[in-house]
Amino acid sequence: MENGHDNRLGFLITDAGRLCGRLFDERAKARLGLTRAQSRVLAYLSWYGETNQARLAETLEISPISLTRLLDRMTEGGWVVRAADANDRRAYCVQATRKARAALAQVLDVGDRVADEALTGFDAHERQMLIGLLHRIRANLAQALASCGTEQA
Structure with a gap:
């Protein structure tokens, strides 16, 4: 197998992921008004439930300040709520709202449709x-x- 950039595993996985992400972003914004990053937050919250904000940043592999900005926008949009962590008064827990839980099926549907296109x-x-x-x-x-x-x- 030739080792040009088109045949390198890391490049192919990253590039395919980038293209899937861009298509998901376009579709999710048009259908739900959500970005890919916001959709990831909703998905993780639905799978793992309420979580500490620092743990969520680690799980999503984004900086805490980036997550704070993202959650600020999501709070304004009614997608999440933050409350003081009962176990650590310096920390906040994040929880999906009813609006977010209702939209999750649509978020997953967008992902399924992107996957179907990728696997045509x-x-x-x-x-x-x-x-x-x-x-x-x-x-x-x-x-x-x-x-x-x-x-x-």
């Missing part, structure tokens, strides 16, 4: 195989990070 021309077996291979890649990389003493994602 793939049959069901190829789709399953690709997903399985990506799971294996993720597991291999998580194991490599763990052996370096780095936390897993």
Whole structure:
């Protein structure tokens, strides 16, 4: 296999992710008025429930100040609420609102449609195989990070 930039795993995964993200951004903004970053916040809150703001920033791999700005906009839009953390008075917990929970199905639908477009021309077996291979890649990389003493994602 040629090792030009078009055949490098990291480049291909990153570029495919970038393009999926841009398409998701366009679709989510048009349909819901949400950005990709805001949609990620809603998805994580729906999967993990109310969470500490610092933990959310770590999970999303964004700086705490960037998350604060993002949450400011989301609070203004009625998507999330923040309250003092009962266990740490210096921290805040973030919770999705009823409006956000109602919109989650639409957010996921946008993601599903982007995935369908990305996988156009793939049959069901190829789709399953690709997903399985990506799971294996993720597991291999998580194991490599763990052996370096780095936390897993």
